[in-house]
Amino acid sequence: MSRLTIYADDDPSTVRFDSQDGAQIAASLRQVGVRFERWNATSVLPPTTDEKAVLEAYDADIARLIQDGGYRSVDVMRCLPDNADRAELRSRFLSEHIHDDDEVRFFVEGAGVFYLHLDAQVFMLLCERNDLIAVPAGTRHWFDMGASPCFTVIRLFTRPDGWIARYTGAAIAGLFPAFDRQAA
Secondary structure (H helix, E strand, C coil): CCEEEEEECCEEEEEEEEECCHHHHHHHHHCCCCEEEECCCCCCCCCCCCHHHHHHHCHHHHHHHHHHHCCCEEEEEEECCCCCCHHHHHHHHCCCEECCCCEEEEEEEEEEEEEEEECCEEEEEEEECCEEEEECCCCEEEEECCCCCCEEEEEEECCCCCCCCEECCCCHHHHCCCCCCCCC
């Protein structure tokens, strides 16, 4: 189940807010300009499913997002526990960074945690199957897929190079709880 936990950015030991209620999560994130929705991931995808089949399964929702946000490109990222590059992929996203484009992700399957550093707080959002998150360009954040990643996400971009991470150099990510798939 999706979960939003909010901490002060200088105190990862004190929880300010914690909820698994989709409406409460969406309302809390909306206050800081982040979009959160729950869709219905209707397709169960075998490990051999290709990108085209994933995109076709969610064509209507993708079209709505493209219309709403002016996105120009869409792709699929899948990472399974047997991925030989999983440790390198995980480490790429574990440091605080920003993007010049919105970070829009719909979780078709699996889970991962977005950490959003906004208004002197850290919003730790466990995203799972059915969750859509849209993080505005320029938002300081990091992402943890866990040591044994298992997820498929549809990603949308307004420009091909907008997803490139620009790291802040802050050590904040190491202060907050890592994603432990078993604990999720």
